[in-house]
Amino acid sequence: MAKTHLYTGYVATAATIIQHYDGATPLNDFLKKYFALHKKFGSRDRRQITNLCYCYYRLGFAELGLDTTERILLALFLCSNDPHEIISELRPAWKENITASITEKLALIGYPFSIQNIFPWQDEISEGIDATAFAESHLIQPDLFLRIRPGKKEQVIKKLDAAGISYTQPMQDCIAIANNTKIDTVIELNKEAVVQDYSSQRITGFLQTIKSEISNPKSQISVWDCCAASGGKSILAKDVLGNIDLTVSDVRSSIIHNLKQRFTAAGITKYHSFVADLTSSTANIKFLVPDIIICDVPCSGSGTWGRTPEQLHFFTAEKIDYYSNLQKQILQNVLPHVKQGGYFLYITCSVFTKENEEVVDFILANSKLQLIKKEVLIGYDKKADTMFGALFKHDEKFTKYTYIE
């Protein structure tokens, strides 16, 4: 009885939070503020309530007709793979099936639930994405991925083993660990390994293509990471391409500040940085004509909603056009900086055609670039993000960089 009361209270608190949350800030921040105001919740309570809220948003656009409490319990059942005390106590009829597949669970509960309803924009997604598998993946919390930096493999593995952290290695230099692992106390983040999603790490393939094409890989290659954020792709470029002449920029000065701290930890000391809104003319940086431009554009982030399911819940279809137009506006200003023989790497963490293939068509129509390869980087089968990359080359032969006077 006491347990029933406790767990009913957790569900009621989660329902209250959900009622007040409007998606304007990340759910994680909202929860932190909520718990700071409501000090009666201990760490165990906070963990349970947080999980209930996240599960609720993992259902996306499915079962919106249910009342909040019922939807939370349904979501918890579908998202749990191990026996769960709240389900055992509040929905004992479901208890035996907690480890069953989603299809089996759906047959049991008897709601008219369709997995596709979780993610309703099935007609808008890029070719090669399995719409049902992608929709279902939102029910599962993604893993945390580390990319081991060059020469650090042995020491990282030793430290993980010593700390008793279980991990898998889905790819060379890539480590997958449970999402809640406190890794920053175990390894030196950014120096020994960076936190970087599995699909983001696969951008390595594009960089290796460029490296293999450059006739004299010993000469210093100039790279402009034009939407750099805290520099994930820049550090990757440095690790793959070696001694590059790196320039980074972003519209947010605060994120460039974070990048500088991260670069210090990563041992990257020589680089140029500036703040720029690339939707405006880039006339004041017309001298910048690097060998490679990495353009990891602002996007819907729809390939990453397994990590932030609240964004799925609050997403509206108009935003797809908003981001597609923003990307094209940025490209109009950045594409003139691709030099003859230079490379342009376009990246999104979106699953939408309008942000991926349609933008590739836009680039081809508005530049002298040729498409070398494009790829949807599927992550939903690896508890990872899904991304998109397209590599272009200016149709002239690769030459050592020359700045416009």
Ligand SMILES: C[S@@+](CC[C@H](N)C(=O)[O-])C[C@H]1O[C@@H](n2cnc3c(N)ncnc32)[C@H](O)[C@@H]1O
């Ligand atoms: C997807 S994130 C980049 C992630 C980063 N490359 C990484 O690997 O960590 C996109 C970045 O574009 C920046 N951005 C958004 N609008 C922009 C604009 N108008 N001009 C330049 N950068 C912009 C955002 O601030 C954000 O940091």
